[in-house]
Amino acid sequence: MASFAFFRVAPILTPRGYDLVVMSEKLTILLADDNADDALLLQCACSEAGLDYGLMVVQDGAEVIRYLQGEERYADRAAYPMPALLLLDLNLPRMDGMAVLRWVRQEPSFQRLPVIIVTGSLDERLADRAHALGANGLLVKPVAYHDLVEAIRQEGKHWAHEAELAGLPH
Structure with a gap:
């Protein structure tokens, strides 16, 4: 059984590569x-779940901030659209996920952006800290692939609907 806490899984589309742009x-x-x-x-799990959303992948915390602020290569919003959801690993180089979450919640432009923390283990203190900093959910990895696909299939539309209600750009 998958381990999840105070969250709904977000939809993702399979990309053309790891450091990629998926136009949508x-x-x-x-x-x-x-x-x-x-x-x-x-x-892959999101693709198998049949969800049709654009996915952008970044590899460190500082890159998250550059992406959100539209700096450097991310200035082209046609190629790098504003996200409706951030899936945020905690163990990122250059700036960890908690620091990124803190920054996102302090920036007026991004305070309503849903953020799901992705972590390797469920720790009550970690979950409490993430929630206190404003995370909308927590996904514990690794989960069984089938469980991940099913959770995404069942819950995938929730965050898209929330983003639309919040009026987030997409």
Whole structure:
């Protein structure tokens, strides 16, 4: 059985590569994960669940901030659209996930952006800290692939709906 806490899994579309751009007229998900295997697992599970959303992948915490602020290569919003959801690994190089979450919640432009923390183990203190900092959910990895696909299939539309209600750009 998969381990989940206070969250709904976000939809993701399978990409063309790891450090990639997936063009989509639909909602965009930003995945911050430096582990290519974990990123690919999430991408494949979401694709198998039949969800049709754009996915952007970044590999460190500083890159999340550059992406959100539209800096450097991310200035082209046609190629790098604003995400409707951030899937945020905790163990990122250059700036960890908690620091990124803190930054996101302090920035007026991103305070309503749903953030799901992705972590390797369920720790009550970690979950409490993430929730206190404003995380919308927590996904514990690794989960059984079938369980991940089913959770995404059942819950995938929730965050897209929430993003639309919040008026987030996409």
